[in-house]
Amino acid sequence: MLKYNERLIQFGLLITAFSTIAILILIGLFILKEGLPIILKVGIKNFICGVNWLPREGEFEIFPMIMGSLWITAGALLMSMPLSLACAIYLAEFSTTKIGKILKPTIELLAGIPSVVYGFMGMVILFPLIRNFLGGPGPCILAASIILGIMILPTITSISIDSLQAVPYSYREGSLALGATRWQTVKMVVLPAARSGIIAGIILGVGRAVGETMAVIMIAGNAVIIPDSILDPVRTLTANIALEMSFATGEHRQALFATGIVLFIVIMILNITANLIAKKEVAK
Amino acid sequence: MYRFILTFTLIPYMMIGCARTKVETINIVGSTAFQPFAEKLAEEYMAMNKDVQINVQGGGSAVGIQSAQSGVAQIGMADMVVLPKEAGGLNSVVVAKDGIVLIVHPDNKIDGLSTQQIQQIFSGKLKNWNQVGGENRPITIISREEGSGTRVSFEELLLKDVKVSPEALIQDSTGAVRVMVGNDINSIGYISYGFVTKQVKTIKIDGVVPTLENIREGKYKIIRPVFLLTKGVPVGKVKEFIEFILSPQAQQLISKYGLIAIR
Amino acid sequence: MKIKPVFTERIVKKILFVGTVFTVLILLFIIFYVLKNGLAVIDLEFLLSSPKELGRAGGIFPCIIGTIILPLVAIIIATPLGVGTAIYLTEYTREGKLTRIIRFGTECLAGVPSIIFGLFGFVLFVVYLGFGWSILSGGLTLAFMILPTIIRTSEEAIKSVPYSYREVGLSLGGTKWQTITRIVLPGALPGIVTGVILGIGRSIGETAAVIFTAGSSLRIPTSLFDSSRTMAVHFYILAREGISMENAYGTAAILIIAILMINLSAYWIMYRFMAKFS
Secondary structure, X not given: OHHHHHHHHHHHHHXXXXXXXXXXXXXXXXXXXXXXXXXXXXXXXXXXXXXXXXXXXXXXXXXXXXXXXXXXXXXXXXXXXXXXXXXXXXXXHHOOHHHHHHHHHHHHHHHHOOHHHHHHHHHHHHHHHHHXXXXXOOOOHHHHHHHHHHHHHHHHHHHHHHHHHHOOHHHHHHHHHOOOOXXXXXXXXXXXXXXXXXXXXXXXXXHHHHHOOHHHHHHOEOOOOOOOOOOOOEOOHHHHHHHHHHHXXXXXXXXXXXXXXXXXXXXXXXXXXXXXHHHHHHHO | XXXXXXXXXXXHHHHHHHHOOOOEEEXXXXXXOOHHHHHHHHHHHHHHOOOEEEEEEEEOHHHHHHHHHHOOOOEEEEOOOOXXXXXXXXXXXXXXXXXXXXXXXXXXXXXXXXXXXXXXXXXXXXXXXXXXOOOOOEOEEEEEOXXXXXXXXXXXXXXXXXXXXXXXXXXXXXXXXXXXXXXXXXXXXXXXXXXXXXXXXXXXXXXXOOOHHHHHOOOOOOEEEEEEXXXXXXXXXXXXXXXXXXXXXXXXXXXXXXXXXXO | XXXXXXXXXXXXXXXXXXXXXXXXXXXXXXXXXXXXXXXXXXXXXXXXXXXXXXXXXEOOHHHHHHHHHHHHHHHHHHHHHHHHHHXXXXXXXXXXXXXXXXXXXXXXXXXXXXXXXXXXXXXXXXXXXXXXXXXXXXXXXXXXXXXXXXXXXXXHHHHXXXXXXXXXXXXXOOOHHHHHHHHHHHHHHHHHHHHHHHHHHHXXXXXHHHHOOOOOOOOOOOOOOOOOOOHHHHHHHHHHHOOOHHHHHHHHHHXXXXXXXHHHHHHHHHHHHHHHHX
């Protein structure tokens, strides 16, 4: 009797576990079912490389949005990488453990600020600055890069700190015993050892930047153009979906799902890469 | 212990299920230009009728049409000049008329523009304010998303065949356009007349000042009707709410706050 | 001229220090800026009354309700699913192809941007299944979003319960399930609760997925099928449309305080949990 119950419970839990996969498959299949037809109709090359996004005339080509996402993400990375690495190295290697213990959770806490608040800060503080000193209306790649950069700071910093702290202390001892200074040790021993973890952290940060929607709608300008300066407004893949989702029908809606597919694939590749790099590190 | 957790998780389901029965809900969705008015009218109506709950949401006219079609909303608000073919099959009632005005920053010296100048500005042909009599500043175009009734009406009435330049900054509601124009001295945008505040300045079109009188008398031509769309002829509480909006009391409220009453 | 390494070290240390201070300052600045402008607006009336004129006046009470109910629904759906999956993965299977597939799926789900969840939730729940803009649609969508987090943290928590605990339970004659519910789960509870709290924290700040599934109604919701506006959505709308900057700051201030408190409690529980097992 007891054994029967146990079997039942095990079966119930199996169902639960499978429902998780089922949900993922459901989401994936749904998006594919809705988006694939239009990609096949327009042709993958045209969809990704074409520059005309004119839903009212049935033209669905997302290259400007891909460029928008690319520029903003690259900019965000440029802004945040030096700062987060500096932070991580200082907190992991040079500060006393007490300060490190307080500041690391503080930085992680700040990762919880909603993205709309960041977007708002961009509107209220960055726009006037850009208008007065650089010209232009405010919404542009620069503004979005700065805000996104700040948003992914906690992510990259926290993972980098973890990676640095995971390097065995014996590495440092060996280097210091040979007469190297702390910085030389960090530069030539610790950093290379932690490299995979840090890169994984950066990739995850990039993933977060690519997936950001609300803040970008508020501060990037949403113009469907291929930018040639950082003061140009752009529209990202995510903003494109959000702006047109609620009223798109038929092929238009399918095109938005197709944009979702592209996003999904990009982030999947980023995540898999990050995981592989992190695993390589653990295997070492 | 897990029995406790199980019951605990089931209780909210049961409570919420019970609460559902008493009040009828009307979802009215769509035009961001009419949304504040719908909200005010809904507040007044709900004060008089306790058994109805009215949820007002924005999203733009196309969302209104979509939602009415799919049944997500009982009433769709759309303020396009001409309803598109997606609205075919929906029952429509005109409840007000709304003017579209061109706005610039209050410090912009420009007083008015001609239709042709407006077309050239929005298509990107004219790029500097000094080409239309203003200072030497680049023009920033602010426009709406494709599903906006205001945008569609603006394009039909003023731009005709001219397309809006892809360099235009896109905002997703009338209010957001107003914020952008109010903050940037180089910008020009278009919003509903009922939304004009001191934060922005309206300009003349072909010499006609956008005022309520000019709109009423037909001198100012850029106006569009506000449609309430329902799937089939409205019945029950929906019908009563729409009739309330057409009543003299509601129409007076509408014209008090900047739209044109139709009765 | 070759620079002495000691010299380089001093300079680098200073640069890194400045970088760190700069980073922390930026993040703290945002919080303080919002709190400074927002706390002035908050009073009992702001918290307890309903918005008037689309939010230009009045308070944000319905939004507070929405912000409480929506994550609650999400947790009610996601926690049994997530914890159950975690239990299955750790207790009932060995590391193999199956668990790797499930884990891979969870990792994928964790990385999906919230707007895609919003798109999915909108088309599936709001339109296709006919739930409309409702707490149900929003809650289901949020549940899918936080599921990976709950699975991951629950798995970690359960794994970290020492094997000896289980041995004790089994040697006393308990069945596997009895051992799990009476020994392992209580031991893993702090970790699980941390995951749940983090999920709540994420749901509260979420805007993209919520605005397209739960809608933005300003009324106090009375049923699962009512639309409801959360504080994050309300803040977004107020700020975007310039309806009221003061109220926007006030809403943001409450939002940030709530999220900080939630994350702090998660850390505190995690800290005590760590202390117990190390």
